[in-house]
Amino acid sequence: MSSIKKINELLKEYFGIPKRQNPLPEPFDTLIATILSQNTNDNNSYKAFNNLKNAYANWDEAAGAKRTAIEKLIRVAGLAPTKSRAIKNLLVDIKEKYGKLSLDFVNKLSIEETISKLTSYDGIGVKTASCVLMFAMNKNICPVDTHVHRTTNRIGLVNEKTPDKTFWKLNKNFPEGIAHTFHTNLILLGREICKPTNPNCAVCPLKKVCKFENKNFEIKGTSSNKRILLLDNIGI
Numbered sequence: 106m107s108s109i110k111k112i113n114e115l116l117k118e119y120f121g122i123p124k125r126q127n128p129l130p131e132p133f134d135t136l137i138a139t140i141l142s143q144n145t146n147d148n149n150s151y152k153a154f155n156n157l158k159n160a161y162a163n164w165d166e167a168a169g170a171k172r173t174a175i176e177k178l179i180r181v182a183g184l185a186p187t188k189s190r191a192i193k194n195l196l197v198d199i200k201e202k203y204g205k206l207s208l209d210f211v212n213k214l215s216i217e218e219t220i221s222k223l224t225s226y227d228g229i230g231v232k233t234a235s236c237v238l239m240f241a242m243n244k245n246i247c248p249v250d251t252h253v254h255r256t257t258n259r260i261g262l263v264n265e266k267t268p269d270k271t272f273w274k275l276n277k278n279f280p281e282g283i284a285h286t287f288h289t290n291l292i293l294l295g296r297e298i299c300k301p302t303n304p305n306c307a308v309c310p311l312k313k314v315c316k317f318e319n320k321n322f323e324i325k326g327t328s329s330n331k332r333i334l335l336l337d338n339i340g341i
C-alpha cells in the first residue's frame with residue numbers, strides 16, 4: 106500500500122524518526138506488563154510489574170506460585186483476580202506447550218497465526234499482542250490503538266468501524282521496515298493534532314493528502330479576516 110509509505114514520509118518530515126528502546130525490551134516481560142497495564146495508569150501497572158519481578162527470581166518461579174500470591178502482588182494495578190488468573194494461566198500453558206517461558210515459538214508462525222495464538226489467552230487482545238510483537242520483537246506489524254484507528258480512517262487509508270478491523274486491513278501487505286516509525290508518529294499526530302474533536306488541520310502535515318470530509322481550520326480566537334489569511338497561507 107504505497108500511500109502508507111507516503112504518509113510515513115510526511116509524518117517523518119514533521120515529527121522525525123522516533124527512537125527505539127535499545128536493547129529491545131524482553132518479550133515475555135512486555136507481555137506480562139501489558140496485561141497488568143489494562144484499566145490502570147502507568148504508575149500502578151509499573152509498581153505491580155516490579156512487585157512480581159522482585160518476588161520471583163524468574164517467570165518459571167512465578168509459574169509455580171499460587172494464583173492468590175500473584176493476585177496479592179499485583180493488587181495495586183486493579184482487577185487483580187482477573188489479571189492474576191490470566192498471568193498464571195499464560196505462564197503455565199506456555200511452559201507446558203513450549204518447554205520454556207519465551208515467545209521464541211512465534212518466529213515459526215505467520216502474523217495471523219501469532220496473533221490468533223496469543224489472543225487465545227485471557228487478557229491478551231489484538232492490540233496487546235501486536236504491541237509486544239512490534240516493540241519487543243521488532244516485527245513489522247503496526248498495532249492499532251484508538252489514535253491509530255481514528256487517524257488512519259480520517260486520512261482514508263482504511264474505512265473500518267473498529268480498531269481490530271482497522272488492524273487487519275492496515276497490516277495486509279504492510280510496507281517493509283516502517284511499522285514502528287509509522288505507528289509511533291501516528292500516535293503523536295493523534296495526540297497533538299488530529300484529536301478526537303476539533304482536529305487542528307491547519308497545522309497538520311497531512312492536510313493535503315488527508316481525505317477527511319470534516320477538516321477543521323478554525324483557530325480559536327481568530328477573527329474571520331485572519332482566518333482567511335491563514336487559509337491562504339496554507340494553500341486551501
Ligand code: SF4
Nearest residue numbers: 299304306309312315
Ligand atoms: S488533516 Fe485534519 S483530519 Fe486529516 S489527519 Fe490532519 S488533523 Fe486529522
